[in-house]
Amino acid sequence: MRGREPFCHQWQKGSLPRTQWAMVRLGCPLLGGLIAQPSIGVVPVSGKSVVEVTSPARLLAEFPAGDEVATRVATWRRSIEGVLAGRDDRVLVVAGPCSVHDVAATRHYANHLRELAAELDDELLIVMRAYFEKPRTTVGWTGLLADPALDDTSDIETGLRLSRRLLLDLVELDLPVATEWVSPFAADYLGDLVSYGAIGARTVESQVHRQLASALPMPIGMKNGTSGSLQAAVDAVITARHPHRFLASGPDGAVNWVRSSGNGAAHVILRGGKSGPNYGITSVRRAAAMLRAAGLPPAVVIDASHGNSGKDHTKQPKVVSAVGAQLASGVDAIRGVMMESFLVGGRQDIDAAAPVHGQSITDACLGWEDTATVLRDLAASVRASRRTCDSANWLQLA
Numbered sequence: 001m002r003g004r005e006p007f008c009h010q011w012q013k014g015s016l017p018r019t020q021w022a023m024v025r026l027g028c029p030l031l032g033g034l035i036a037q038p039s040i041g042v043v044p045v046s047g048k049s050v051v052e053v054t055s056p057a058r059l060l061a062e063f064p065a066g067d068e069v070a071t072r073v074a075t076w077r078r079s080i081e082g083v084l085a086g087r088d089d090r091v092l093v094v095a096g097p098c099s100v101h102d103v104a105a106t107r108h109y110a111n112h113l114r115e116l117a118a119e120l121d122d123e124l125l126i127v128m129r130a131y132f133e134k135p136r137t138t139v140g141w142t143g144l145l146a147d148p149a150l151d152d153t154s155d156i157e158t159g160l161r162l163s164r165r166l167l168l169d170l171v172e173l174d175l176p177v178a179t180e181w182v183s184p185f186a187a188d189y190l191g192d193l194v195s196y197g198a199i200g201a202r203t204v205e206s207q208v209h210r211q212l213a214s215a216l217p218m219p220i221g222m223k224n225g226t227s228g229s230l231q232a233a234v235d236a237v238i239t240a241r242h243p244h245r246f247l248a249s250g251p252d253g254a255v256n257w258v259r260s261s262g263n264g265a266a267h268v269i270l271r272g273g274k275s276g277p278n279y280g281i282t283s284v285r286r287a288a289a290m291l292r293a294a295g296l297p298p299a300v301v302i303d304a305s306h307g308n309s310g311k312d313h314t315k316q317p318k319v320v321s322a323v324g325a326q327l328a329s330g331v332d333a334i335r336g337v338m339m340e341s342f343l344v345g346g347r348q349d350i351d352a353a354a355p356v357h358g359q360s361i362t363d364a365c366l367g368w369e370d371t372a373t374v375l376r377d378l379a380a381s382v383r384a385s386r387r388t389c390d391s392a393n394w395l396q397l398a
């Protein structure tokens with residue numbers, strides 16, 4: 001990564017407080033052991049620098065959401081809830097780049113998606129994936145919000161403004177937006193413009209994220225864990241649907257004691273994992289049975305990327321087509337699909353010498369043409385599922 005300082009460096013005498021230096025030198029088994037990591041050099045036990053950030057209230061005043069925007073977002077949230085609950089027989093589609101790193105390319109993609117969303121509106125409720133924060137397995141670029149210049153300069157003031165401005169543009173373009181909530185503070189800056197949220201596979205067991213979801217005003221999908229554990233997602237849905245009391249920041253940035261009402265539209269997202277994919281009929285039936293046993297609606301969204309495609313973007317069409325086949329055969333538990341898709345298929349490195357416009361710098365994405373084909377085929381499966389449902393009703397009446 002350009003301009004990145006080495007994460008670990010060898011401490012020199014004089015660069016540590018005197019007591020810590022003495023412990024390193026003497027090999028103190030407790031603190032010295034924590035400080036000294038022979039294979040990667042010596043790192044401090046802890047430490048931080050603090051920079052005050054603009055408050056959510058100030059950012060919202062700078063980029064206000066007018067009544068028209070607020071009404072659109074509220075309507076989309078209700079529509080998504082309707083699809084998840086089965087009141088609307090369309091299928092939810094969350095599609096877009098793995099991460100937003102280039103605002104112009106993201107707008108370009110959004111224009112294409114908007115047209116396709118209008119074309120397939122009878123069958124699919126298409127929501128654009130606009131992820132400003134990236135959870136990492138270990139370390140790596142953490143997204144536009146935290147590091148908009150992609151070079152570890154971490155200009156969060158710019159990141160916040162670019163993220164909010166882009167969200168407003170997408171809503172004004174008439175596209176509902178989905179995002180993953182990674183930092184529990186980000187929702188205060190952006191939440192009013194987001195129609196669908198996800199809690200990722202790496203944070204789904206976190207109490208903080210489950211409580212956050214219980215207070216968020218949009219439907220929240222809980223991913224199964226990276227190991228493939230479905231129980232983690234089911235537990236997260238139970239937790240998020242429940243009211244909680246917890247510490248959280250408020251619009252002015254102060255810490256508040258919050259009482260949440262519970263998120264009645266929390267649901268499970270099957271994303272596969274180390275134990276393999278989980279988009280097939282057996283996995284979907286198993287998930288539906290687990291949800292029923294827990295007293296929850298047997299409804300799931302399937303992520304075609306991540307563990308369900310082994311992060312190989314060329315496998316996403318196969319996953320969506322398998323979902324389409326299940327829908328056409330009358331499987332009722334699948335209410336939505338997620339795809340990682342951008343203008344150009346595949347991925348590139350964050351510091352590519354000749355960056356490709358519209359290609360992901362995080363996970364590989366399906367290119368635009370393939371995305372459009374996959375979604376038109378999915379819409380055809382939704383039409384087929386309606387015919388299956390009609391014939392079943394006739395048979396019952398006969």
Ligand SMILES: O=C[C@H](O)[C@H](O)COP(=O)(O)O
Pocket residue numbers: 098134135136137138139140306362363
């Ligand atoms: O969707 C994105 C990635 O899968 C997620 O951020 C984890 O990425 P990493 O394993 O490369 O850190």
Ligand SMILES: C=C(OP(=O)(O)O)C(=O)O
Pocket residue numbers: 098131135180199200201202223271303306
């Ligand atoms: C990180 C993501 O997914 P998961 O949590 O399933 O790995 C993502 O969708 O960007």
